[in-house]
Amino acid sequence: MSALSGKTALVTGGSRGIGRAVSERLAREGARVGVHYGRDATAAKETVSAIEATGGQAFALQAELGVPGDAEALWAAFDAQAEGLDILVNNAGINKAVDGTLKRIDAVTAEDFDALFAVNTKAPFFITQQALPRLRDGGRIINISTGLTRGAAKPELIAYAMTKGAIDVFTSTLAKDLGPRGITVNAVAPGPVNTDMNAGWLRGEANAAARQQVSGISPLGRVADATDIGDIVAFLASDDSRWVTGQWIDATGGALL
Template sequence: MSGALSGKTALVTGGSRGIGRAISERLGRDGARVAVHYGRDETAAKETVAAIEGAGGQAFAVRSELGVPGDAEALWAAFDEQAEGLDALVNNAGINKAVDGTLKRIGEMTTEDFDRLFAVNTKAPFFIAQQGLNRLRDGGRIINISTGLTHGATKPELIAYAMSKGAVDVFTSTLAKDLGPRGITVNAVAPGAVDTDMNAGWLRDNSEARRMVSGISPLGRVAEPADVGDIVAFLASDDSRWVTGAWIDATGGALL
């Protein structure tokens, strides 16, 4: 398949579901060979790979549970078995809930909850990028998925999640300065509420919540995963060559 990313190789962490799947499929349509990373859901990863290949693209699955010792090493070992060199790294994988699967305000958070959020959302992308630098070709791209919550404190029950992504924002801008001499750009994309499986319980199946979220955006609707995937595709392409260190508001104007 020819396109803006023909001949390129991309790795998308958490690339099998939700926003990650939309990113993977879009990069595949643009011609990239996509490494679809997953932690546990092998079925979803295979479905995403099949969807990319069914559309004429190329993809393969990479398994590594994030937030555990050796996660970055395991990810790159699996990647190296199937590819040589990288052109775009998308740090998309993330969690927003405590260990017990609930959302917690500061008074309810445990050290285990806090450490888990930072291990997956902050530590993993840091070391995945660190260990990927010798694989990432000059002129490459690093795209980190942040959140609009780092610029708008609207969800007290997501305080630790927002903090973990705030660190990613700093990581983005500082790494952009560090890697500029290699022609590598580093940017962050910050979505708001998106209609994904992760949000299905409170958003997709709740008409009142959908009306509320739609009303926050001047565009008057809830974001779809492809809305974010298309922004990432731009940042992965040569068209974005003069954009680096940026925090891209992908909330549909919810912060206005």
């Protein structure tokens, strides 16, 4: 029997990048995975198909995050296809301003700030709040944070890092609150990962210098793959992690050493 057989998981932003790697790994461990997406239905269908092609179980559900009623819409879509929850992965997030750029403090607008916090902080807070009646005792909540909150500061990502700093506090406080139910809550904090979100500056011959620089930050001498993060999440979702809660897991490949 696989580690997560009989479990139901929900991965927000589960159709691409880190989210897809998490969805596929949880499914390989036996979980039935709800693959949430905001707008890219094609990517969600591809992820579900990939899981099913290897004998796993998955379903797609759509809800735009960062808008009024987002948590309610997400859970209505989930409830239509599943009953009860064992694993919640708050992965969906954005790191750019509304115009698609990265900005230092002097350029961040109120609209940029509100949009980042709406998706990265408010949405997971209320998604989790509404998950609790559905989440079975002994369940798992895993939040995706970032190495930017613990010493890898980048001025052009100041507002984004602030949203994740709030998630770090959310993680440790919620772990204390839910401990009596046997529910663990942890945060996984990646550094740069080779995903579509970072393709514009990390992939291709034109970005070879940037890729080499990022590789040099880690003692392991390479850029992270999404599966590196997915494997850590799978550990935290399993019973092997039962004595780990309230923790910020450094998933930067040692970049903060």
